[in-house]
Amino acid sequence: MKKTVLLLFILSVCYQCKKQPASPTGLVTEQAMVVSAREEASRIGSEIMQKGGNAFDAMVATEMALAVAYPFAGNLGGGGFMVYRKENGEIGGLDYREKAPLSAHKDMYLDSLGNVVPKMSTVGATAVGVPGTVAGVMEVHEKYGSLPLKDILQPVIKLAKRGVIVTEKQAKRLDSYKERFIEVNGDSTKFALGFKMGDTIKYPELANTLESILENGKDGFYKGEVAQKLATFIQDRGGFVTEEDLAKYEAKWRQPIVFNYKDLKVISMSPPSSGGVTINQILKMMEPYNVSSYGHNSLKTVQLFTEASRRAYADRNYFLGDPDFVDIPLDVLLSDSYLTKRMADFSFEKATLSSAVSHGMVDIVESRETTHYSIVDADGNAISATTTLNGGYGSKLYSEELGFFLNNEMDDFSAKPGVPNMFGLIGAEANSIAPEKRMLSSMTPTIVEKDGKLYMVVGTPGGSTIITAVVQTILNVYEFNLSMQDAVNAPRFHHQWLPDMVTFEEEGFSVDLKSQLESKGYKILEGRTPIIGKVDAIRVLSNGKLEGGADKRGDDTAIGF
Numbered sequence: 201m202k203k204t205v206l207l208l209f210i211l212s213v214c215y216q217c218k219k220q221p222a223s224p225t226g227l228v229t230e231q232a233m234v235v236s237a238r239e240e241a242s243r244i245g246s247e248i249m250q251k252g253g254n255a256f257d258a259m260v261a262t263e264m265a266l267a268v269a270y271p272f273a274g275n276l277g278g279g280g281f282m283v284y285r286k287e288n289g290e291i292g293g294l295d296y297r298e299k300a301p302l303s304a305h306k307d308m309y310l311d312s313l314g315n316v317v318p319k320m321s322t323v324g325a326t327a328v329g330v331p332g333t334v335a336g337v338m339e340v341h342e343k344y345g346s347l348p349l350k351d352i353l354q355p356v357i358k359l360a361k362r363g364v365i366v367t368e369k370q371a372k373r374l375d376s377y378k379e380r381f382i383e384v385n386g387d388s389t390k391f392a393l394g395f396k397m398g399d400t401i402k403y404p405e406l407a408n409t410l411e412s413i414l415e416n417g418k419d420g421f422y423k424g425e426v427a428q429k430l431a432t433f434i435q436d437r438g439g440f441v442t443e444e445d446l447a448k449y450e451a452k453w454r455q456p457i458v459f460n461y462k463d464l465k466v467i468s469m470s471p472p473s474s475g476g477v478t479i480n481q482i483l484k485m486m487e488p489y490n491v492s493s494y495g496h497n498s499l500k501t502v503q504l505f506t507e508a509s510r511r512a513y514a515d516r517n518y519f520l521g522d523p524d525f526v527d528i529p530l531d532v533l534l535s536d537s538y539l540t541k542r543m544a545d546f547s548f549e550k551a552t553l554s555s556a557v558s559h560g561m562v563d564i565v566e567s568r569e570t571t572h573y574s575i576v577d578a579d580g581n582a583i584s585a586t587t588t589l590n591g592g593y594g595s596k597l598y599s600e601e602l603g604f605f606l607n608n609e610m611d612d613f614s615a616k617p618g619v620p621n622m623f624g625l626i627g628a629e630a631n632s633i634a635p636e637k638r639m640l641s642s643m644t645p646t647i648v649e650k651d652g653k654l655y656m657v658v659g660t661p662g663g664s665t666i667i668t669a670v671v672q673t674i675l676n677v678y679e680f681n682l683s684m685q686d687a688v689n690a691p692r693f694h695h696q697w698l699p700d701m702v703t704f705e706e707e708g709f710s711v712d713l714k715s716q717l718e719s720k721g722y723k724i725l726e727g728r729t730p731i732i733g734k735v736d737a738i739r740v741l742s743n744g745k746l747e748g749g750a751d752k753r754g755d756d757t758a759i760g761f
């Protein structure tokens with residue numbers, strides 16, 4: 201009898217241990233936090249909240265500060281997506297994705313023989329889509345902001361004038377891109393100078409552009425002098441964006457994708473981002489399995505995740521595009537019966553070949569150089585936002601007069617269905633080019649609730665790997681009980697249907713694991729592999745405090761109070 205009681209006690213303690221969420225290992229704050237790719241941007245966002253601003257004010261400040269401090273992906277010349285959850289549970293999504301110019305057409309990147317013209321959609325003015333970021337932040341401020349725009353933009357303008365200190369990682373990046381900057385902009389460009397760690401880069405021209413936005417709001421960018429200079433600059437270099445394109449640009453509010461995974465509620469971005477739909481499919485395909493029992497990054501976890509991703513990416517590439525232009529059968533693609541059927545041929549014994557998957561029987565390669573930031577304010581309002589120029593420094597085209605880089609987002613369309621883009625993603629008709637259409641994205645700003653309360657804010661750069669990095673981070677916390685910081689730092693792997701290859705980050709996966717996978721028919725990308733995502737996230741602890749997860753792969757920093 202005594203023994204039975206003791207056993208029951210031990211079992212109950214073990215059960216409690218398992219249920220205890222991991223202790224935090226990242227920065228913990230009492231009330232509010234911003235996690236972004238640069239300390240300067242996180243600080244400005246956090247200070248805005250300390251001055252009484254809400255998470256939406258902080259979003260405007262952080263997004264603009266990233267354009268100054270992190271021009272690799274932060275931008276005025278690009279676009280992005282934002283998902284929010286207010287403290288009262290109200291949710292929404294904002295699409296400030298770039299769009300194709302009015303003169304765009306399906307075959308604009310093909311030569312007379314119908315072949316894709318190399319570099320035309322990736323480098324220089326011809327690659328530029330109509331930027332959406334300024335419209336996005338102005339829309340957020342108008343609808344949900346609480347502080348005057350002056351209070352939000354002044355610190356950013358000051359930062360642009362004072363300058364930003366070059367970090368070691370940034371110095372390496374600037375150096376590795378230098379020749380490409382010169383190729384596109386000539387050798388008189390600011391970025392031909394070469395910068396080393398500890399140098400300060402000042403952006404007085406960008407400060408002027410921000411002043412114009414401060415004075416005239418959205419019109420300070422999309423109309424008048426800035427718009428005229430921008431359109432002339434792009435067109436003089438052979439690009440397509442006109443003053444009319446700029447004047448017509450509008451950010452769009454969209455209903456996010458919302459689904460349950462076990463006892464979580466996941467809120468993520470809807471098309472024209474593929475992020476929400478694809479993480480919905482992956483997690484729902486994994487849901488019937490006892491994932492936590494397989495172990496973190498174990499053979500079974502890698503297999504299950506890979507097979508769910510293979511099937512989800514095949515659907516992504518075939519069915520998804522701008523919902524204002526294509527009908528996406530979301531009710532079917534996200535239904536339990538469809539996803540169960542999709543996994544019916546999965547077995548732990550043997551890899552499924554991607555050639556055998558294709559897209560589902562329903563009657564549908566990106567850059568890794570995006571950036572993400574997560575925000576929670578003192579009232580519990582949460583913002584998850586991902587923004588990009590597409591490639592690192594976008595098209596590399598830099599307006600010396602206006603002080604910012606222009607995107608190369610036109611490459612996220614499928615220039616020719618069936619031909620991979622710069623990230624190896626093979627697109628279909630749904631994502632073909634049309635005037636004013638938005639190109640498909642993988643950006644996956646996501647917010648997770650547990651028991652009806654805010655649980656996590658998460659997102660990452662990484663092109664096509666964004667989706668897998670976001671799902672793995674959620675699983676790391678929820679299934680494998682890692683702290684937010686450990687979940688973000690943990691090694692990641694990726695599969696995107698085509699090419700039929702599992703990519704592992706260099707550190708953290710054993711030779712034995714890889715050979716077991718190979719023996720089951722998985723193809724593994726050999727040689728040097730890139731990092732997979734650079735996740736910035738926030739977890740709400742059971743005592744209401746916030747834990748930041750600032751990815752160790754970059755200069756990412758959590759700041760709060």
Ligand code: GLY
Nearest residue numbers: 566590641642643
């Ligand atoms: N350009 C990367 C993405 O939109 O997913």
